[in-house]
Amino acid sequence: MKLYQLTINQAKEGLKKKEFSVKELVESCLEQIKKLNPKLNAFITVCEEEAFRQAEEADKRIRNSQSVIRNLPLFGIPIAVKDLFCTQGIRTTAASKVLENYISVYDATVIRKLKEAGAIIIGKTNCDAWAHGSSGENSDFGPTKNPFDETRVPGGSSSGSAVAVATGMSLAATGTDTGGSIRLPAAFCGVVGLKPTYGRVSRFGIIAMASSLDSIGHFTKSVEDSALILNVTAGKDPYDATTPPFKVPNYLKNLKKELKEIKVGVPKEYFIKGMAEEIEQQTLLAIKKLERLGAKIVDISLPHTKYAVATYYIIQPAEVSSNLARYDGIRYGFGREKFGDEAKRRIMLGTYTLSAGYYEAYYLKAMRVRTLIRKDFVGAFEKVQAIVAPVSPTLPFKLGEKTQDPLKMYLSDIFTIPANLAGLPALSLPIGFVNNLPVGIQILGPQFSEELLFRIGYALEQEEKNEK
Amino acid sequence: MSNIKCQMSNLSREEVRHIAKLARLKLTEEEVEKFQQQLSEVLDYIEVLNELETKDIEPTAQVTGLENVFREDEVTPSLEPRQALSCAPAKGGNFFKTGVVLEK
Numbered sequence: 001m002k003l004y005q006l007t008i009n010q011a012k013e014g015l016k017k018k019e020f021s022v023k024e025l026v027e028s029c030l031e032q033i034k035k036l037n038p039k040l041n042a043f044i045t046v047c048e049e050e051a052f053r054q055a056e057e058a059d060k061r062i063r064n065s066q067s068v069i070r071n072l073p074l075f076g077i078p079i080a081v082k083d084l085f086c087t088q089g090i091r092t093t094a095a096s097k098v099l100e101n102y103i104s105v106y107d108a109t110v111i112r113k114l115k116e117a118g119a120i121i122i123g124k125t126n127c128d129a130w131a132h133g134s135s136g137e138n139s140d141f142g143p144t145k146n147p148f149d150e151t152r153v154p155g156g157s158s159s160g161s162a163v164a165v166a167t168g169m170s171l172a173a174t175g176t177d178t179g180g181s182i183r184l185p186a187a188f189c190g191v192v193g194l195k196p197t198y199g200r201v202s203r204f205g206i207i208a209m210a211s212s213l214d215s216i217g218h219f220t221k222s223v224e225d226s227a228l229i230l231n232v233t234a235g236k237d238p239y240d241a242t243t244p245p246f247k248v249p250n251y252l253k254n255l256k257k258e259l260k261e262i263k264v265g266v267p268k269e270y271f272i273k274g275m276a277e278e279i280e281q282q283t284l285l286a287i288k289k290l291e292r293l294g295a296k297i298v299d300i301s302l303p304h305t306k307y308a309v310a311t312y313y314i315i316q317p318a319e320v321s322s323n324l325a326r327y328d329g330i331r332y333g334f335g336r337e338k339f340g341d342e343a344k345r346r347i348m349l350g351t352y353t354l355s356a357g358y359y360e361a362y363y364l365k366a367m368r369v370r371t372l373i374r375k376d377f378v379g380a381f382e383k384v385q386a387i388v389a390p391v392s393p394t395l396p397f398k399l400g401e402k403t404q405d406p407l408k409m410y411l412s413d414i415f416t417i418p419a420n421l422a423g424l425p426a427l428s429l430p431i432g433f434v435n436n437l438p439v440g441i442q443i444l445g446p447q448f449s450e451e452l453l454f455r456i457g458y459a460l461e462q463e464e465k466n467e468k
Numbered sequence: 469m470s471n472i473k474c475q476m477s478n479l480s481r482e483e484v485r486h487i488a489k490l491a492r493l494k495l496t497e498e499e500v501e502k503f504q505q506q507l508s509e510v511l512d513y514i515e516v517l518n519e520l521e522t523k524d525i526e527p528t529a530q531v532t533g534l535e536n537v538f539r540e541d542e543v544t545p546s547l548e549p550r551q552a553l554s555c556a557p558a559k560g561g562n563f564f565k566t567g568v569v570l571e572k
Contacts (some may be wrong), residue, residue: 101555102555103554103555105547105551105552105554105555106547106551198531198532199531199532199534212529212530212531238539241534241537242530242532242534244532244534304520306516307516307517307519307520310513310515310516310517311517313510313513313514314514321491325491325492328492329557330556330557330564330566331552331555331556331564332555332556332557333555334557336492336493336494337494339493344488344493344495344503345506345507345510347491347493348484348487348488348491348493348503348507349507349510349511351487352479352483352487352507352511355490362514364527365517365518365522366517367527367528367529368522368525368526368527368528369520369522369525370527370528371526371528372520372522372525374528374531406506406509406510407506407509407513410510421528422531423532447531
C-alpha cells in the first residue's frame with residue numbers, strides 16, 4: 001500500500017508507530033498530484049513549497065514530543081481546500097477570472113481550525129466558478145475530469161476536492177454544499193461526502209454563494225475520517241451569527257454502535273421515472289443491507305419534493321445576485337466583465353425575481369414553498385430517525401452533455417436540493433459500481449443529527465467492505 | 469421541448485438588457501439573445517410552483533431558528549489598512565482609488 005492510499009486514521013497510526021514521516025506522507029500526495037493533475041485538473045494552486053516546509057516542521061515537532069500526534073487530531077495530514085475558502089497568503093480564486101489574482105489576507109474559520117488541528121494545506125482545488133454548477137465544467141480554469149472515466153464529469157461544484165480525495169492527491173478535502181455540491185461529486189467519484197446541518201460549521205471566510213443555503217463540509221475516504229474532521233470544524237463562531245451555540249458532540253464516540261431498532265425511511269418521491277435502472281437497483285440493495293444490519297425500513301412520503309428545484313432556482317439566484325454584487329474590481333480582483341456565463345445567468349435571474357413587481361410572485365412564493373418542503377421532513381422525522389435516498393438519478397454524465405442546456409444541468413441536483421432548503425445534514429456514501437462508475441447513496445437526518453448519520457454510514461460501509 | 473417553448477414566460481430582449489443594466493453586467497447582442505432564451509426556459513420551469521396554494525403558509529427565510537444574535541460591543545483586532553489594501557488595483561495613501569462617480 002502506498003502512503004497516499006491511507007485514510008487519515010491509518011496515516012495517524014503509521015505516524016505514531018514511526019513507520020513513515022510526515023514529509024514522506026506529504027511527498028506521496030504531491031507525487032500523485034504531479035502524476036495525475038495534468039490530466040484531471042483537480043487543483044488550481046498547489047502549495048508544494050509551503051506544504052514541504054510545514055511537513056519538515058511537523059517532523060521536528062514529533063522528534064521533540066511524540067504526544068503531538070495524539071493531541072492534535074489532524075497532525076501532519078495533507079488536506080486539499082476548495083478554492084472558495086480564504087487561505088492567508090495563498091491565492092483564492094473561486095475558480096473565477098474575477099478573482100484570478102486575489103490573495104486572501106485572512107484564513108476562513110474552518111481553515112484556522114484545520115491548521116490548529118495540525119493539518120497541512122496541500123493546495124486549492126478546482127470547482128465550478130463561484131460554486132455554480134453540478135459538473136465542474138463552469139470553472140474558468142477548465143473542467144476537472146472524472147478519474148474513473150476521463151470523458152465524464154466528476155460532479156460539482158466541489159469537483160477538484162472529490163477528485164483529489166478519490167485519487168490520493170490529498171487524504172481529505174474541504175467543500176461547500178448549497179444544493180448538492182459535496183454530495184454529487186462524492187457520489188460521482190466514489191468517496192464519502194458530508195453536508196453538515198446548516199449552521200453547524202462556520203461560513204466565515206468562505207466565498208458566499210447563497211447565504212441561507214451554504215453548508216460547509218468535506219470529503220474523506222471513510223466515514224470515520226468524516227466524523228474526525230467534523231469534530232474539528234463544527235461549532236459556534238462569533239464571526240458567523242448563523243452558528244448556534246449547541247454543544248459539539250464527539251462524533252467518533254457512538255460511531256460503531258449497532259443499528260438495532262433504528263427506523264430508516266425510504267421516500268417514494270426519490271424513485272422517479274427517468275432514473276437510471278442500475279442506480280435504483282444499487283440503492284435498493286443498500287437498503288436491504290441496512291435492514292440486515294438491524295435497521296427497520298419504513299416507506300415514507302415527502303410530497304413536495306417535485307417543487308424543490310423550482311423553489312431553489314428562485315431562492316438561490318436571488319441570494320447569488322446579492323452576494324456577487326460586491327465584486328466591483330475596486331478593492332480587489334477584476335471587474336464584472338470577467339464573470340462567466342453561469343454567474344451572469346444567476347445574477348440576472350436573481351435580479352429579475354427580486355425586482356419591483358416580481359418579488360411576491362417569485363421570491364415570497366418560493367419562501368412559502370420552502371416551508372412546505374421543510375414540513376414534509378418534520379412530518380417524516382416523526383415516523384423515522386433517518387432517511388435514505390439516491391444522490392443522483394444518473395451515473396456520472398459525459399463532459400459537454402449538459403453545458404448547452406442550463407435547465408438540464410440544474411435538474412442534476414433534483415435529489416440533493418431538498419436537504420439544503422430544509423437545512424438538514426446529509427452524508428453521501430459510495431455503495432458500489434455500475435459499468436465501472438461509482439454510485440452513491442445519501443443518508444439524511446433531522447437538524448444536528450450528524451452523529452446518527454455517521455453511525456448508519458459506518459455500519460453500511462463496514463458491510464460493503466466485508467463483501468469485497 | 470418544443471411545446472414547452474410555445475407557452476414560455478418570454479422574457480423580452482429589452483427586459484434582458486434592463487436586468488443586465490440593474491446588475492451592472494455588460495452583454496453583447498449574442499449574449500442578450502442566448503440569455504433571453506435560457507432565462508425564459510428557467511422562468512417557465514419555475515411556474516410549476518403556481519400549482520400550490522400557499523396563501524396561508526408562513527415564508528421560510530432561514531432555518532436556524534436563531535433570533536437577535538448579539539455580541540459584546542468590544543474592539544477586537546481587525547485588518548491593518550496595509551492588508552486591506554494589499555489586493556487593490558489602485559490606491560492612494562490609505563485609500564482605494566476609484567473612477568469618478570459624481571460629476572460636478
